[in-house]
Amino acid sequence: MMSIDTKEFTIKTNWELHENRFFEDLDQNRVPVLIKKVHEDGNFTKKRDSDIGWDVTCVSDAEWDSDNEGTFFDLKPGGQYTFSTGVQVATPDRYGFLIRDRSGLGIKGISHTAGVIEGTYRGEWKIHLINHGTETYRFRSGDRIAQAVLTPIIPATVQQVDELPPTDRGDKGFASSGR
Numbered sequence: 001m002m003s004i005d006t007k008e009f010t011i012k013t014n015w016e017l018h019e020n021r022f023f024e025d026l027d028q029n030r031v032p033v034l035i036k037k038v039h040e041d042g043n044f045t046k047k048r049d050s051d052i053g054w055d056v057t058c059v060s061d062a063e064w065d066s067d068n069e070g071t072f073f074d075l076k077p078g079g080q081y082t083f084s085t086g087v088q089v090a091t092p093d094r095y096g097f098l099i100r101d102r103s104g105l106g107i108k109g110i111s112h113t114a115g116v117i118e119g120t121y122r123g124e125w126k127i128h129l130i131n132h133g134t135e136t137y138r139f140r141s142g143d144r145i146a147q148a149v150l151t152p153i154i155p156a157t158v159q160q161v162d163e164l165p166p167t168d169r170g171d172k173g174f175a176s177s178g179r
Helices: 015-028
Strands: 002-005 010-013 034-037 052-055 065-067 070-075 080-084 087-090 095-100 111-112 116-118 126-131 138-142 142-152
Touching: 070 080, 126 142
Parallel strands: none
Antiparallel strands: 002 010, 034 087, 052 142, 065 070, 070 138, 080 126, 095 116, 095 142, 111 126
16 A cells, blocks of 8 residues: 655655654663663674674783784684673663674675673673684674674563463474575
């Protein structure tokens, strides 16, 4: 369905109408997120306001090496390491962050493990990465290593039952919807 604004002779789709209304509401109701840097290379930023996640960087610690270009950490194939981020973050009650892989690292075989940071946690964020690839990957202090996606915590009431209500899918699992 489309609407026509006869005053300006513009045609807008339902998506455009929804998109504009949605972002106007968001601009008026932004969730405050507080960042405290605890290392000079720590960063928590977005390139564009429309990006879904904030980029999170790694920072050097005592286990890192150095060369003429600065400090670095080599994550070998099959290796894993818990990186410091140099930031502490605070959100209002009932919000938290989901940690997601950066696509540029993901295609090289670098992924994260633990991925939830509760809004009540006030310590320095740590990101645990694993190198599933075949090449050593060198991280420099200040490199972006993950994305943090803000999420509301949705209240739920959990009730243990003897039977669950039936659905069309039932207990059909992997590949049950076809190729």
